[in-house]
Amino acid sequence: MESGNRLVRKTFYGMLIVNVISMVSGIMCVMIDAIVTGQFLGTEAVTAAGLINPVLMLSNVLGALLGPGVSVVCTRYLGMAKPKRVNEVFSLVVITQLIVFGLISALIFVSAPAIAHALGGGSGSERITDMMTEYLHGFAFAVPPMCINLGLSGLMIMDNDRRRGIAAMMVTLIGDLIFDLANALVFRGGMLGMALATALSHFAGLAVVLTHFLKKDRVLRFTRQGLRIGDLKEVMLCGVPSALTLGCQALRTICFNMVLLAVAGAGAVAALSVSVSAFSVFLGVALGVFVTTGTLCSLLYGEEDRNGLVEALAVALRTVLLCFAVLTVLMLAFARQIAGFFLDAAAAEELAQGARFIRFTALQFLLNAASFPLSGAYQGTRQLKRNYGIDLMREGGFPVICCVSLALLFGVRGFEFGLSLAGALTLLLCVMIPCLALGRFTLDPARLLLLPASFGARPEELFEASMQTMDDVMETSARVAAFCESKGAPRRTGTVTSLFVEEMAGNTVQHGFREGRAGSIDLRLIYGEDAKLIRLRDNGRPFDPLDWLERNHPEDPLSGAGIRILVGMAKDVRYIPALGLNNLVIRL
Numbered sequence: 001m002e003s004g005n006r007l008v009r010k011t012f013y014g015m016l017i018v019n020v021i022s023m024v025s026g027i028m029c030v031m032i033d034a035i036v037t038g039q040f041l042g043t044e045a046v047t048a049a050g051l052i053n054p055v056l057m058l059s060n061v062l063g064a065l066l067g068p069g070v071s072v073v074c075t076r077y078l079g080m081a082k083p084k085r086v087n088e089v090f091s092l093v094v095i096t097q098l099i100v101f102g103l104i105s106a107l108i109f110v111s112a113p114a115i116a117h118a119l120g121g122g123s124g125s126e127r128i129t130d131m132m133t134e135y136l137h138g139f140a141f142a143v144p145p146m147c148i149n150l151g152l153s154g155l156m157i158m159d160n161d162r163r164r165g166i167a168a169m170m171v172t173l174i175g176d177l178i179f180d181l182a183n184a185l186v187f188r189g190g191m192l193g194m195a196l197a198t199a200l201s202h203f204a205g206l207a208v209v210l211t212h213f214l215k216k217d218r219v220l221r222f223t224r225q226g227l228r229i230g231d232l233k234e235v236m237l238c239g240v241p242s243a244l245t246l247g248c249q250a251l252r253t254i255c256f257n258m259v260l261l262a263v264a265g266a267g268a269v270a271a272l273s274v275s276v277s278a279f280s281v282f283l284g285v286a287l288g289v290f291v292t293t294g295t296l297c298s299l300l301y302g303e304e305d306r307n308g309l310v311e312a313l314a315v316a317l318r319t320v321l322l323c324f325a326v327l328t329v330l331m332l333a334f335a336r337q338i339a340g341f342f343l344d345a346a347a348a349e350e351l352a353q354g355a356r357f358i359r360f361t362a363l364q365f366l367l368n369a370a371s372f373p374l375s376g377a378y379q380g381t382r383q384l385k386r387n388y389g390i391d392l393m394r395e396g397g398f399p400v401i402c403c404v405s406l407a408l409l410f411g412v413r414g415f416e417f418g419l420s421l422a423g424a425l426t427l428l429l430c431v432m433i434p435c436l437a438l439g440r441f442t443l444d445p446a447r448l449l450l451l452p453a454s455f456g457a458r459p460e461e462l463f464e465a466s467m468q469t470m471d472d473v474m475e476t477s478a479r480v481a482a483f484c485e486s487k488g489a490p491r492r493t494g495t496v497t498s499l500f501v502e503e504m505a506g507n508t509v510q511h512g513f514r515e516g517r518a519g520s521i522d523l524r525l526i527y528g529e530d531a532k533l534i535r536l537r538d539n540g541r542p543f544d545p546l547d548w549l550e551r552n553h554p555e556d557p558l559s560g561a562g563i564r565i566l567v568g569m570a571k572d573v574r575y576i577p578a579l580g581l582n583n584l585v586i587r588l
Contacts, residue, residue, distance in 0.1 A: 008311045011581060013319075015296060018166060032176050038344065048128045048191065050273030051132060051257055052136065059147070063097075065240065066236065067151030125266070138191070138192045141195075152212075153209060168206070176198060219578060270350050274339050275358050290376040290379075293376030293377055294380045306457075307464060309377070313374070319373075368427070374448065393429055403422065462525070464522070472509075483525065500534070533586065535585050540582065571588065572585075
């Protein structure tokens with residue numbers, strides 16, 4: 001038997017798989033577009049896509065501001081056992097998204113020629129500028145479904161519907177591939193057709209997501225009651241890191257394109273576009289880790305669960321470092337072959353340069369790796385200045401300063417070295433933030449979190465345990481009684497609490513775990529002067545003890561006695577099924 005937080009690790013990996021699939025699937029649409037464009041529309045089309053890429057990123061900034069932000073805020077309210085607030089925030093954001101993204105779509109469509117000339121004028125090719133205009137006209141229709149999907153897909157995980165989010169992303173991905181090939185081989189619609197194919201695929205994905213709201217047992221429900229415009233501020237503050245990431249990437253790409261056009265010409269821009277597309281998977285994994293860490297830490301922060309937060313950050317750091325080490329080795333070894341997916345073999349010079357960009361970017365991402373879970377943990381624990389600082393410098397400040405200055409001094413080779421140097425500076429920043437706050441060097445996740453000493457329950461007032469078997473349940477029940485007695489609780493309180501744990505956890509072990517699936521129950525018991533709280537969390541079948549008590553009146557008065565008595569003693573009892581977990585919080 002483990003002493004607590006086993007489910008933190010299981011939940012992290014379960015959420016990470018869904019988030020990475022969602023992120024990678026969405027990003028893979030861009031990669032598919034890049035591959036089909038390069039193979040069927042030529043190098044000029046690849047250059048046009050590279051020049052227009054910042055606009056695509058900027059169009060997602062507000063989507064990122066509202067989407068990930070609403071997931072973090074709603075999850076924190078779940079941790080505080082406030083489902084009504086969850087639905088108020090969710091409904092307000094949905095209304096805001098419909099209005100804002102409709103306006104952005106219209107603005108992109110009307111301004112397409114001006115945007116294309118502003119970004120593509122330095123290419124010296126009117127044909128490239130025309131391609132950019134065509135793509136923007138079609139892409140305008142993709143903005144609303146793409147940005148709304150970004151927000152709703154994350155909420156699917158919170159609302160115990162992971163499969164639907166994955167299904168939506170797979171429909172989007174497969175649809176994009178089919179529509180792109182149909183455009184290139186059948187309709188020959190050029191860049192306009194490529195953009196419309198993207199729009200159609202995102203509408204198909206959104207249709208799958210919306211079927212979630214036909215379910216009767218969902219947590220998320222649309223309401224027009226209790227909406228507070230002030231909630232948008234909190235959502236946007238929590239979404240700033242994601243928006244910063246995309247906004248800085250967009251501005252960074254504009255700077256990169258301009259300096260490469262000046263020192264090396266359009267071929268270097270095409271090569272950089274290849275590298276950006278190749279690292280879409282890296283970015284999907286990184287953002288998946290960031291979103292997962294931020295969301296899970298937000299839940300645990302709402303519960304003031306210090307040990308859970310430490311475990312979440314530790315497992316996130318181990319996971320991202322291992323994944324990025326493997327991906328870096330693969331990118332270094334197969335850079336030339338990977339570049340060949342995006343460019344025709346006849347473009348030999350662009351292929352060689354693209355491979356070099358891929359190798360230096362691989363080193364940059366490896367050095368950046370630890371910043372994603374650390375930034376996510378700071379977001380989830382409301383340390384937003386530290387969160388913003390890491391994201392701003394990683395995505396904007398360091399790359400622009402290093403790459404642009406070295407490119408102007410040493411040309412393309414200087415630009416390449418600047419990529420890796422920017423990664424090294426990001427790693428140094430992540431080390432220095434806790435060092436400056438603590439006054440000493442540390443790699444301990446418990447210290448890296450920089451939580452105040454007053455946060456959470458005092459260790460002497462806290463009992464935690466994880467249970468998987470009936471033997472674990474019986475042992476924990478006995479230990480609960482002893483813990484309550486050691487804290488000076490009345491004997492009846494200790495006896496009832498022990499019996500409650502035995503009955504609730506025992507029922508979960510015997511009836512709640514699905515056959516063939518590893519199950520676990522985490523108990524967190526706080527007994528102190530200021531707070532007396534019991535939290536039971538498991539990954540078994542949904543079971544609401546409050547609903548059970550209302551519907552069942554057994555003749556045997558001893559049946560479920562522990563549950564009945566403890567609920568009767570409690571000041572507040574909340575049951576919330578979220579993130580694939582049963583969460584029961586009882587305040588005594």
